[in-house]
Amino acid sequence: MRIVKQTSLYVVLTALSLVLFFPMLYAFSASFMSAQEVLLGHFLPSTLHFENYLQAFQDVPLFRFLINSIFISLVVTFGVLAVSSMAAYAFVFLDFKGRKLLFVLFISTMMIPWEASMIPNFVTVQQLGWINRYAGLTIPFFASAFGTFLLRQYFKTIPKEMQEAAQIAGIGHFRFFMNVVLPVSKTSLVTLGIYTFLTTWNAYLWPLLTTTDELVRPLQIGLRQLQSQETVNEWGVVMAAVMVVAVPTLIVLFIGQKHLQKGLTDGALK
């Protein structure tokens, strides 16, 4: 009975995996096909056409876009970690007037959809001269209510005795924050880091508005550019570019999946 149940579970799981992952497998396979094979509707390439990848890198500055995406995502990730952890520290370890009120204010920003501030933000960034600059793609995203909330939840589990001990030893707040709080919160920081990296990498509307040339344009908008300038027959090249866009985040997700799941669930439920 047990074996029957297990086997059927495996069959169901495998079938579902195939269905769900099919679009990516299909795209991966097509990225090696010649234009003709794609049009004939083959599912597997007869020979591996690596030149699709070369072509994709030649048609648009895909390498530049890749570097831009990596740079922007890393800067936002570290920006969010720094800014949110500082705010979370204040909320947990420092006593100040209006703490509760300010926390409510922070949380309330989670209810404001990003689109609500999109138009004036565009004007602000334009006036700051940040169109086609990395600054416009990174700095507006440094403050994160979600990040502050997630880290605050974790910081609260750090025993108060540690803070008292640090005070007795004459260790100032900044050293306590840097040398004690941050190192013990490594897991939450990693979770928030992975989450921020993925969301920044995948951002679409804001980079579309603020990058009008190729200098700082990230991969997502580069893919849009490639897709719109390719002729109908070049699906192999477009799918090769898709692979370049999707594989880095898939790797990040595969490595960080356990972290992310735990962190996000805790953040959602506590």
Next chain:
Amino acid sequence: MAMERAQVERTGGLPATVAREKLFRRILGRQPAAWLYLMPSLILFAVFVFYPLFKTIYLSFFLSDMKGLPTVFIGLDNYVRLFSSPEFIQSAGSTLLFVLYTVPATIIIALILALLANEKLKGIGFFRTIFSSSMGISVAASSVVWLFIFNPSAGILNRILSLFGLRGINWLADPNWALFSVSLTTIWLHLGFTFLILLGGLQNIDEHLYESANIEGAGYFYQLRRITLPMLSPTLFFVITVSMIDAFQTFGQIDLLTKGGPGNSTNLIVYSIYQKAFINFDFGSASSAVVVLFFCILLVTALQFKFGERKVHYQ
């Protein structure tokens, strides 16, 4: 604290200094350093969240010039025009239909996947990774893949249909199918995240509940109905809210798959705002649509707090 006291002593503790220190503390609280830690967040929120929110509301009461700058105050005229424009009504209708197509389907499929992936089996980690994989694929990448899948001549969907002798469908160009096709892409795209959150919720359920149910000989579906779903309800509620908000905010799929067409049938609200604001540069009218969207999302979030709060245990 210790440091601050030491500092007061070092400065000599003159009565005037002490008095000033006291005043300082009364205004800023016992640890003024807190404001230093909060300053970056506060400045950024002020500049990029609160100011623009009020500015959007302000802009929605004005006509705007070609550069999008406000010119003439017209009160609620933008709103009146918005609600009497057939395009906006259609756009709002499509958005609601889109929510209806995507949210329940995403959650039900993700729940089934999560229940299956929560079984203790060898190699289950692999399946969990596959099921969550769409979370790692961007809107742009997946939309372009689906653009290929939907392609009337080369795409796999019409190939499969022709195997069964069925006529191909113009998935993205047929007004009857376009919204469905965009919804299909969206469901696939959101499955990964929803699955991951629901799996986390399932894993947080206390094992003992199942043990005692097993002793009493309760069947799988009985346990599902009486233990799993009730215990999962806070997570489910959270996921429903997030999915609805996500659906309201859909943009990338539309931009890459249909550009709002055919015949405005997929012109969801954020895409119509984008067109108003950044193609026609009519900031006033776009802002009024933003304000409407804002209140819709606020309503969903408020419902989450009202009904979700009770069941969620805060630390």
